[in-house]
Amino acid sequence: MTWTYLTDMDGVLVHEEHLVPGADDFLAELRAHGTSFLVLTNNSIYTPRDLRARLLRTGLDVPEDRIWTSALATAKFLDSQRPNGSAFVIGEAGLTTALHEVGYVLTDTDPDYVVLGETRTYSFTAITRAIRLIAGGAKFIATNPDATGPSLEGLLPATGSIAALIERATGRQPYFVGKPNPLMMRSALNTLGAHSEHTVMIGDRMDTDVHSGIEAGLKSILVLTGISTKDSVDRYPYRPTMVIDSIADLVGHTQDPFA
Incomplete structure (x- = not known):
């Protein structure tokens, strides 16, 4: 059997802008065997080109077309729901570029959707505008439900936290496209x-x-170089197919990781 790989980026391949040891060897092995793969991230700030440059700085050479973000998944979803629609966007270039590329018009006047993504400069004015547009009938979409994100200084509020603020003000729940929604998978x-x-x-x-891997019917491998620990696995009502210390443990076994 030939396996296809979807792999998260932060915590699996890189950690705080540093290469996770073995990640380069893992990707080199996939390429050597002609194995299909995508690098996934819930972060909607950056375009695939931006992320490719970031990964290159750590020593990982990942082509743009091998990178899949929650912004791209959101744009693809909206294109399937309402082609050539309009949206008021709170987010960065990764999200606005993805929406433009599927033919969306970005506007703050009677948009079909309010689309919330990740940004490091949340504006009270923009959030207020989003609340008023949703109250006026715009549908509420968010790229991902992550409540916090990492930084060198510590935790930062992320999309899920701002979505909760807007939901509380409007009484309207967002539809989250990114993980753990299996739609992204x-x-x-x-x-x-x-x-x-x-x-x-x-x-x-x-x-x-x-979570999203299981719901999409995939085999799942948890690595212990990021958020979840070995002890935390037992707190959940589901389990990964396999738990390993690091992506390096898969080097030499990518053709049959569960043998």
Whole structure:
């Protein structure tokens, strides 16, 4: 059997802008065997080109078309729901570029959707505008439910936290496209032309990576170089197919990781 790989980025391949030891060897082995793969991230700030540059700085050479973000998944979802629609966006270039590329118009006047993504400069004015547009009938979409994100200084409020603020003000729940929604896994599979039965999801979080992998019908591998710990696995009502210390443990076994 030939496996296809979906792998999370932060906590699996890189950690705080540093290469996770063995990640380069893992990707080199996939390329050597012609194995299909995508690198996934719930972070919607950056375009695939930006992320490729970031990964290159750590020593990982990942082509743009091998990177799949919650922004791309959100744009693909909206294009399937309402082609050539309009949106008021709170987010960065990764999200606005993805929406432009599927033909969306970005506007703050009577948009079809309010789309909330990750940003490091949340504006009270923009949040207020989003609340008023949603109250006026715009549908509420968010790229991902992560409540916090990492930084060198500590935790930062992320999309999920701002979404909760807007939900509290409007009484309208957002539809989250990114992990743990299996929609992101399925859109990644469609991008690769792969089947769930032959695909492995590698991640560092039980609540997003493993959760979405299981719901999409994938095999799942939890690595212990990021958020979740070995002890935390037992707190969840589901389990990954396999738990390993690091992505380095898969080097030499990518053709049959569960043998």
